[in-house]
Amino acid sequence: QKEVEQDPGPLSVPEGAIVSLNCTYSNSAFQYFMWYRQYSRKGPELLMYTYSSGNKEDGRFTAQVDKSSKYISLFIRDSQPSDSATYLCAMSALAGGTSYGKLTFGQGTILTVHP
Amino acid sequence: NAGVTQTPKFQVLKTGQSMTLQCAQDMNHEYMSWYRQDPGMGLRLIHYSVGAGITDQGEVPNGYNVSRSTTEDFPLRLLSAAPSQTSVYFCASSRLTTSYNSPLHFGNGTRLTVT
Numbered sequence: 001q002k003e004v005e006q007d008p009g010p011l012s013v014p015e016g017a018i019v020s021l022n023c024t025y026s027n028s029a030f031q032y033f034m035w036y037r038q039y040s041r042k043g044p045e046l047l048m049y050t051y052s053s054g055n056k057e058d059g060r061f062t063a064q065v066d067k068s069s070k071y072i073s074l075f076i077r078d079s080q081p082s083d084s085a086t087y088l089c090a091m092s093a094l095a096g097g098t099s100y101g102k103l104t105f106g107q108g109t110i111l112t113v114h115p
Numbered sequence: 116n117a118g119v120t121q122t123p124k125f126q127v128l129k130t131g132q133s134m135t136l137q138c139a140q141d142m143n144h145e146y147m148s149w150y151r152q153d154p155g156m157g158l159r160l161i162h163y164s165v166g167a168g169i170t171d172q173g174e175v176p177n178g179y180n181v182s183r184s185t186t187e188d189f190p191l192r193l194l195s196a197a198p199s200q201t202s203v204y205f206c207a208s209s210r211l212t213t214s215y216n217s218p219l220h221f222g223n224g225t226r227l228t229v230t
Contacts, residue, residue, distance in 0.1 A: 008155060034218075043119070043205050043221030044158070088157065103219075105158040 003027050006089055008105030015115050019076040023106045024087035026070065030091040030104075033065050035074045038108070039088040047087075048074065079113045086110050117141050121206050121222035128196040128229045136191040136225050138206030144220070145190040145211035150203040151175065152224075158205065164189055165211055196229045203227070 006023045013019055033053055034043035049050075050056045050072075051088040057061045062075040072091070076083055089106040121167045140147065148163035150173075160173030164183040178200060180192040189208075193200060204225045208218040 004157075006157070029124075041223070041225050044219075045221065046218035049218065058177070103160070107157040108157055 001026065002066055004089065004104050004106045006092060006109055008107050010108060010110040010112060012112045013079055015079060015081060015113055017079050018109060019079050021074040021087050021109050023072050024070055025091060029093040033072050033091045034090040035063060035092060037086040038088060053095065081113050081115055085110045119206055119220050119222035121225050122226060125226045130196060130229060132196050133194050138189045138222060139187050141210040142210035143186060146209040148203060148207050149191045150205045152205060152206060153202050159168055172200055198229045201227060201229045
């Protein structure tokens with residue numbers, strides 16, 4: 001069983017829809033949770049970063065962490081065609097740059113938002 | 116504003132050939148790493164470095180060598196390419212800090228095919 005599971009999709013939604021992307025994990029030591037966005041033929045870029053449980057909002061994006069259920073989500077409101085990308089969750093037990101030898105990624109979910 | 120630069124963008128090798136994937140960053144980041152990305156597998160860490168002269172293995176190091184002689188450069192060497200090494204390779208760098216505001220910066224990848 002993988003430490004981090006993410007439904008690869010693909011997910012196709014109409015413009016303006018609310019999108020929900022999810023990851024589950026098995027390692028209870030994970031405390032730092034990230035979402036990366038990857039456009040086609042590009043490298044991933046950090047979208048959201050949260051620590052421990054709770055919600056974090058940034059514009060149209062909301063990240064949720066439920067450590068008791070070992071479940072994290074990314075919600076995209078009023079989705080746009082420019083949101084079409086692969087979304088990867090990532091998590092670690094340690095903070096910042098010292099953690100990156102132990103950063104675990106999900107498989108990525110391919111999202112298409114059509115006009 | 117170059118960030119992380121990877122060369123070449125594409126490469127085709129025959130089984131048994133050797134090559135070096137280049138990675139350079141101009142952000143003075145201490146931490147540098149190599150990932151491979153395969154369908155359904157997400158990003159998997161190959162090797163990483165926390166500074167010049169210091170390297171360590173990640174999740175999938177076999178068949179790959181690295182060295183770090185300068186802060187800026189972190190080349191990845193394939194000594195004898197195998198078809199199983201067909202993948203997209205990403206280099207990433209970060210400041211080495213416990214702050215969670217030090218995200219990974221990725222290059223745009225090298226697409227390698229081994230026939």
